[in-house]
Amino acid sequence: MKKAFQFKAIATFVIAFLISATAMAQGGKVPASPRETVTGSINGANITIDYGSPAAKGRKIYGELVPYGKMWRAGANEATKFTTDKEITVEGKKLPAGSYSVFVTLTDKDAVVTFNSQVGQWGIKGGGIANEDPTKDVIAVTVKTKSAPMAERLKYVISSKGFELVWDTISIPVSIK
Structure with missing residues (x-):
């Protein structure tokens, strides 16, 4: 009887140990494209950008993973969310206070950055098409891309x-006043 009790106690301990070790190992995983948030102030407006941060992982980014001439979600997973608490001027165009999804269409020399009033949506639809409703575009600005480390x-x-979107060897600078 005493041996049966000891056996059950040891078995319970071993099972508990294995379950906790497995749970601890799972907790250390970093998602492939973790969510990041950056905040700052520009001329008195508080700006927040919430985005998925994918890694290049040796892939050719611009022209392949992000095709030229095709709108993309300017990040990974959910569409990138840009929030301002005051009206700002983006590349000379007024953008009211609020939250917007950001989409980018690249060429090999410039980028069209689109601010869309629909937020919270997954960034792409089937077939890799950006999940952007053009009827909800608030402004679109064209900027020159730059080389970057x-x-x-x-x-x-x-x-x-x-702000700048920086990935691979390209920077997409967007001026705000």
């Missing part, structure tokens, strides 16, 4: 002059 992960950077 290699960035393995897509990131947004906010400065006093605006």
Whole structure:
């Protein structure tokens, strides 16, 4: 009887240990495209950009993973969300206070950055098409792209002059006043 009790106690301990070890191992995984948030202030407006940050992982990004001439979600997974608490001027165009999804259409020299009033949607539909309703576009601005040092992960950077989307060896600078 005493041996049966000891056996049950040891078996319970071993099972508990294995379950906790498995749970701890699962908790350490980093998603392939973790959500990131960057905040800043530009001329008194508080800006927040919430986006999925994919990694290049040796892939050719521009012209292949992100095709030229095709709108993309400017991040991974859910569409990138841009929020401003005050009206701002983006590349000379007024953008009212609020939250917007950001989409980008690239060529090999420039980018069209579109601010769309629909937020919270998954960034792509079937077939890899951007999940953007053109009837909800608020503004679209064209900017020149720039060369940048290699960035393995897509990131947004906010400065006093605006923001930049930086990934691979390309920067997409957008001025804000």
